[in-house]
Amino acid sequence: MTEVTTLDHVVIRFAGDSGDGMQLTGNRFTHETALAGNDFSTLPNFPAEIRAPAGTVAGVSSFQLHFADFDIRTPGDRPDVLVAMNPAALKANLADLPRGGLIIADTADFTPRNLAKVGYGSNPLTDGSLDDYQVHAFDLSGQSTAAVAALGLGRKEAVRTKNMYALGLLDWLYSRPVDNTITFLEHKFAKAPEVRDANIAALKAGYAFGETTEVFTNRFKVAAAPVPAGTYRQISGNRALAYGLMAGAAKAGLQLFLGAYPITPASDILHHLASAKAAGVLTFQAEDEIAAIGAALGASFAGQLGVTATSGPGLALKMETIGLAVMLELPLVICDIQRAGPATGMPTKTEQADLTQALYGRHGEAPLPVIAPQSPGDCFAAAFEAVRIAIDYRTPVILLSDGYLANGAEPWEVPDLAALPAIDPNFVTEPNRPDGEFWPYLRDEKLARAWAVPGTPGLEHRIGGIEKADGTGAISYDPANHEFMVNLRAQKVAGVGAIVPPLDVEDPSGAAKLLVLGWGSTYGPISAAARRVRASGRNVATAHLRYLNPLPANVEEVLRSYDRVIVPEMNLGQLAMVLRARYLVGVQSYSRVRGLPISLSELAADLIELIDLDEENAK
Amino acid sequence: MTTTTPAANGGLAGVPLSLTPLTRKDFTSDQEVRWCPGCGDYAVLATFQGLMPQLGIRRENTVIVSGIGCSSRFPYYVDSYGMHSIHGRAPAIATGVAMTRPDLAVWVVTGDGDALSIGGNHLIHALRRNVNITIMLFNNRIYGLTKGQYSPTSEQGKVTKSSPAGSVDRPFNPISLALGAEATFVARTVDSHRAHLTEVLTAAINHPGAALVEIYQNCPIFNDGAFDPLKGAEGGLIPLTHGQPITFGPDAAKGAVRDVAGHVKIADVAEVGLENVLVHDAHAEDPGLAFALSRLTDTEGLRTSPIGIFRDVQRPTFDDLARAQLTVQADPAERLEKLQQQITGTDTWTV
Numbered sequence: 001m002t003e004v005t006t007l008d009h010v011v012i013r014f015a016g017d018s019g020d021g022m023q024l025t026g027n028r029f030t031h032e033t034a035l036a037g038n039d040f041s042t043l044p045n046f047p048a049e050i051r052a053p054a055g056t057v058a059g060v061s062s063f064q065l066h067f068a069d070f071d072i073r074t075p076g077d078r079p080d081v082l083v084a085m086n087p088a089a090l091k092a093n094l095a096d097l098p099r100g101g102l103i104i105a106d107t108a109d110f111t112p113r114n115l116a117k118v119g120y121g122s123n124p125l126t127d128g129s130l131d132d133y134q135v136h137a138f139d140l141s142g143q144s145t146a147a148v149a150a151l152g153l154g155r156k157e158a159v160r161t162k163n164m165y166a167l168g169l170l171d172w173l174y175s176r177p178v179d180n181t182i183t184f185l186e187h188k189f190a191k192a193p194e195v196r197d198a199n200i201a202a203l204k205a206g207y208a209f210g211e212t213t214e215v216f217t218n219r220f221k222v223a224a225a226p227v228p229a230g231t232y233r234q235i236s237g238n239r240a241l242a243y244g245l246m247a248g249a250a251k252a253g254l255q256l257f258l259g260a261y262p263i264t265p266a267s268d269i270l271h272h273l274a275s276a277k278a279a280g281v282l283t284f285q286a287e288d289e290i291a292a293i294g295a296a297l298g299a300s301f302a303g304q305l306g307v308t309a310t311s312g313p314g315l316a317l318k319m320e321t322i323g324l325a326v327m328l329e330l331p332l333v334i335c336d337i338q339r340a341g342p343a344t345g346m347p348t349k350t351e352q353a354d355l356t357q358a359l360y361g362r363h364g365e366a367p368l369p370v371i372a373p374q375s376p377g378d379c380f381a382a383a384f385e386a387v388r389i390a391i392d393y394r395t396p397v398i399l400l401s402d403g404y405l406a407n408g409a410e411p412w413e414v415p416d417l418a419a420l421p422a423i424d425p426n427f428v429t430e431p432n433r434p435d436g437e438f439w440p441y442l443r444d445e446k447l448a449r450a451w452a453v454p455g456t457p458g459l460e461h462r463i464g465g466i467e468k469a470d471g472t473g474a475i476s477y478d479p480a481n482h483e484f485m486v487n488l489r490a491q492k493v494a495g496v497g498a499i500v501p502p503l504d505v506e507d508p509s510g511a512a513k514l515l516v517l518g519w520g521s522t523y524g525p526i527s528a529a530a531r532r533v534r535a536s537g538r539n540v541a542t543a544h545l546r547y548l549n550p551l552p553a554n555v556e557e558v559l560r561s562y563d564r565v566i567v568p569e570m571n572l573g574q575l576a577m578v579l580r581a582r583y584l585v586g587v588q589s590y591s592r593v594r595g596l597p598i599s600l601s602e603l604a605a606d607l608i609e610l611i612d613l614d615e616e617n618a619k
Numbered sequence: 620m621t622t623t624t625p626a627a628n629g630g631l632a633g634v635p636l637s638l639t640p641l642t643r644k645d646f647t648s649d650q651e652v653r654w655c656p657g658c659g660d661y662a663v664l665a666t667f668q669g670l671m672p673q674l675g676i677r678r679e680n681t682v683i684v685s686g687i688g689c690s691s692r693f694p695y696y697v698d699s700y701g702m703h704s705i706h707g708r709a710p711a712i713a714t715g716v717a718m719t720r721p722d723l724a725v726w727v728v729t730g731d732g733d734a735l736s737i738g739g740n741h742l743i744h745a746l747r748r749n750v751n752i753t754i755m756l757f758n759n760r761i762y763g764l765t766k767g768q769y770s771p772t773s774e775q776g777k778v779t780k781s782s783p784a785g786s787v788d789r790p791f792n793p794i795s796l797a798l799g800a801e802a803t804f805v806a807r808t809v810d811s812h813r814a815h816l817t818e819v820l821t822a823a824i825n826h827p828g829a830a831l832v833e834i835y836q837n838c839p840i841f842n843d844g845a846f847d848p849l850k851g852a853e854g855g856l857i858p859l860t861h862g863q864p865i866t867f868g869p870d871a872a873k874g875a876v877r878d879v880a881g882h883v884k885i886a887d888v889a890e891v892g893l894e895n896v897l898v899h900d901a902h903a904e905d906p907g908l909a910f911a912l913s914r915l916t917d918t919e920g921l922r923t924s925p926i927g928i929f930r931d932v933q934r935p936t937f938d939d940l941a942r943a944q945l946t947v948q949a950d951p952a953e954r955l956e957k958l959q960q961q962i963t964g965t966d967t968w969t970v
Contacts, residue, residue, distance in 0.1 A: 233967045243962045257719050279958050280947030287744035291711035298715025324705050417959045454700035457679045462694050464703025
């Protein structure tokens with residue numbers, strides 16, 4: 001008789017060859033998790049190569065899911081359970097599995113040849129090297145193939161159902177109903193009935209195997225997490241970002257125009273918006289990154305909302321056009337889904353090393369607002385905010401997401417669009433001078449310039465990259481005017497600070513001497529690490545920057561109120577450098593550039609060590 | 620910016636017509652024109668300001684986008700909407716304007732360096748897509764604004780400050796390039812031939828889709844007389860007129876014929892007979908013959924060169940096709956409702 005054990009949280013990692021369907025398996029399990037009411041966070045990890053050589057470590061694709069009965073912040077550092085579909089998957093992921101962890105392995109691929117390919121001299125499943133773990137090794141491929149034998153698939157296709165068989169087994173192990181995945185498969189393979197039936201049969205067979213085999217002494221259950229009432233869905237960062245852009249454009253009554261060139265990990269934004277024809281979104285897959293932003297700027301000039309989405313290498317190519325947008329003072333949203341660089345770097349791995357590029361990467365004095373979302377779902381609100389600022393202030397805005405947010409997913413309370421604030425493009429339709437002239441560079445109290453769009457009679461005017469005379473916008477090479485305009489553009493962007501909320505510090509004890517300050521996607525690891533530090537009886541304060549430019553007005557005051565400030569970043573200390581330069585304060589950089597999110601356990605341990613050291617020194 | 624007033628046809632379909640007649644003055648801005656004395660750009664500007672009122676469209680629905688270079692100062696001098704952008708990118712920017720605003724007549728002003736060197740990629744892609752824009756390519760075969768370096772259309776061996784021993788670059792033939800990109804409208808004209816310039820530009824802006832017009836334009840400072848061999852008494856310009864035999868020179872004594880290998884060459888009409896001279900067909904679907912005609916330009920010496928409309932064929936425009944895929948609701952409330960449904964998705968749970 002199998003017992004059901006209740007757990008508060010579990011981290012499962014599905015790992016296999018890139019062709020094994022691990023991302024799909026992970027996504028389905030996540031969906032079932034969402035329906036079970038757990039809080040969750042996911043981390044897909046896949047090679048840049050579409051089909052790396054089969055059975056190699058380089059070709060391993062994995063999907064990690066953390067689910068719990070409480071509010072969690074990260075996909076977890078280390079899995080409790082590793083599902084390894086081949087020797088390479090075991091080899092690549094074993095180091096992350098704590099001793100005592102559960103391994104579920106498909107023995108079918110543990111052949112001498114495949115073992116040798118990844119450097120195993122003998123079979124780890126049988127040679128005793130995994131004695132410190134709980135190993136459950138089954139011929140998942142063979143059992144799945146047998147389960148679908150009657151359905152008339154070829155051998156190759158029959159074996160491919162093994163991921164659904166594994167999912168069925170995990171569904172049983174974690175007490176999840178399979179109905180929803182069956183509906184999903186019916187829909188996905190509606191046009192290929194044999195494939196549909198085989199996948200469903202494999203899923204059910206995997207579940208039944210769990211039920212009938214007596215290998216597992218325990219089943220697990222994770223209760224629903226308490227969350228505010230509302231309608232929820234699962235959402236990835238890139239999807240949320242696309243929706244935020246659409247919502248912003250809709251609230252402004254403008255057509256959303258996306259100019260983009262395919263680039264990992266930003267391409268999904270192009271995909272999501274390309275399928276938003278019913279919302280009137282125009283997408284333009286350009287010949288290159290430069291044309292992509294050029295067309296977006298053209299759309300903004302024409303009175304619509306121009307947006308471009310890219311990653312670091314593309315942002316570098318777009319810089320000249322962003323400088324033009326600064327000069328033209330037109331709305332433009334530039335989404336940079338950061339990845340590990342420089343150069344091609346590691347396209348599918350995450351990093352935050354484009355911060356200084358976003359802030360300072362243009363020639364001339366070309367300031368612009370920079371905003372960073374802190375979680376996948378938050379990409380919606382951050383994108384909406386970027387649209388609002390771009391339109392209200394007639395400025396390009398850079399939105400700094402990253403690969404971790406882009407592909408990660410979490411539960412998300414669906415916003416009510418009607419409740420979102422309206423955005424007013426405030427087009428000028430009449431002359432704005434007493435003499436009946438129109439001056440395109442007359443400004444409102446926010447210093448935003450008059451925006452008249454083509455088609456408006458009487459307001460014909462020319463704008464361009466050459467320095468503008470204040471007010472009229474005519475070409476000017478006057479030295480004093482240039483200095484005035486450089487300062488004016490800087491003041492306008494600094495003025496966005498008026499709508500930037502103060503930096504909020506979380507310090508439940510009120511007695512913390514150490515502040516951990518982050519930005520962007522480090523929110524999850526930082527807040528989870530702080531929770532662990534506090535649970536150990538120590539005090540730590542945390543704060544998170546959403547606006548990187550302009551910074552909240554109280555940042556200096558906050559920084560100066562702590563003995564020690566740690567700034568964890570997935571770069572070599574870019575925000576730390578900005579803070580030191582700006583405020584002459586001694587902040588300490590905590591830098592990790594491994595292409596992976598900062599490890600919460602490592603950060604928590606390091607924070608505890610620092611707190612204890614400071615305490616010791618204070619004695 | 621939708622309108623219920625009558626609109627023009629062809630490439631200007633969707634652009635509202637002016638309710639009052641316009642004049643050249645309406646298209647003249649208050650900016651002082653600052654090209655060098657004698658620059659060919661003056662003639663093109665004057666011709667442009669003369670033809671615009673004839674189109675009948677509203678001035679405020681005209682947009683001129685330019686890149687960087689002498690010619691790219693053009694928008695400042697025309698009293699319409701305009702953008703002087705960055706080097707080489709005008710076709711890309713104009714693509715965004717054209718896609719989002721079918722009610723605008725969109726011109727691109729560019730030069731040989733702007734369009735064919737730094738902006739070569741954008742030019743060929745705008746042409747292959749058939750975006751509804753009209754590109755005026757001012758070709759003076761030199762970099763003027765940067766003071767006289769050889770350009771991608773300069774002849775090989777050209778001595779300039781950046782090529783003191785003679786340029787070793789092979790020049791582009793812009794017409795061949797445009798035809799290679801399968802542009803639907805490709806033409807060449809000359810700055811000093813006002814009537815021809817007017818005729819070609821008018822046809823270009825009325826063409827639905829991407830139109831490329833190469834304008835031979837004299838730079839009196841850095842490349843003066845570059846086109847003189849063509850304009851001499853020998854008559855090296857080969858006028859192309861749809862439906863007419865391709866003859867040129869004094870007494871139309873020379874003509875374009877196919878040789879036995881299928882190439883196009885120049886022959887004495889008296890020798891081959893007028894019946895064997897090619898009759899120009901600008902509407903031929905296959906760009907092959909137009910390409911062969913474009914090769915009659917000897918890019919080195921520039922003693923012969925066809926002018927006129929090489930190709931003018933109808934194909935759906937890129938921007939029309941892109942807009943046709945939209946299934947957007949006209950009513951804003953309904954649109955927001957649809958968006959709410961999309962954002963909500965089908966797999967939700969309620970707490």
